[in-house]
Amino acid sequence: MSNVQSKESVAERTRVYIDSHPSIKDCVSKGLINYSSLTRLIMKELNISNEEAVMIACRRYAQKLGSSDHEGEILKILKDSRLEMRTKLCIITAKNDWAVMHKMDSLFRDLWNEKSIMQIVQSTSAVTIICDKMLRDRIMDTLGRFNIIKVRDDLVEISVKSPEAIVETSGVISYLINNLSDAGINIEETISCHTDTIFVVSKDSMIDAYSVLSRTIQNAEETVEARQA
Structure with a gap:
């Protein structure tokens, strides 16, 4: 149970980190980022040791961001x-x-x-x-x-x-x-x-x-x- 909670916590912290860095979020949403490099950066800055959990969180969030065209709506305005x-x-x-x-x-x-x-x-x-x-x-x-x-x-x-x-x-x-x-x-x-x-x-x-x-x-x-x- 604690392991599941830990992974959920890592996933949430990863999403918050990406959201708080617009340039990174933009690259993630467009698939223009090296996930290994991003994972190492997040691990270092957030002091997280579970590389697999961070990598999975990055890829899942990228899928979510890529499924919507939020930037497209902004450009239309x-x-x-x-x-x-x-x-x-x-x-x-x-x-x-x-x-x-x-x-x-x-x-x-x-x-x-x-x-x-x-x-x-x-x-x-x-x-x-x-x-x-x-x-x-x-x-x-x-x-x-x-x-x-x-x-x-x-x-x-x-x-x-x-x-x-x-x-x-x-x-x-x-x-x-x-x-x-x-x-x-x-x-x-x-x-x-x-x-x-x-x-x-x-x-x-x-x-x-x-x-x-x-x-x-x-x-x-x-x-x-x-x-x-």
Whole structure:
């Protein structure tokens, strides 16, 4: 009984390891990996001595991953996506307390009436406001400069506008983030709003980030078309 439990534990730990390493998981799902090398790597990093159990777990998980075309579903979403960009933005991070939220209530109503775009993200410790750079001083004065934690200027917002199906398709945002990360691009903020995926990057990273996302969408179009041919 204990031996069965041990093998189940090894199998679960192996699956968790593969899931936590996207590049490895991608190769496993496509059958582009040396299982002996992967087994030795997992044994070393997880301190597992049962080589046979790890090898079996890797192969079984590969069969499961290969039976579904999750990447294909992501590419179908991206091939019908488009990009929009907005420049001259800033991010204001303020304390998350009642006084700040009360002041933001009236500020938000005023900006709404003026048709100004302002995005707000609230956590337990802070409130992050993404807005046009021209609104920076006005927002800081309204909230009280003593309530401001940090201000980041010279930012750019790149929005990936996708079809409705993105709401029901997991992994699209992760796929985009991985492409940006692999290109060495630092993402200042990420926001998901219905079918829009919004990335905020520095002005210096603007061209590279836009190029990466544009190529990702173009590659998705070409891949889907090739598979359908």
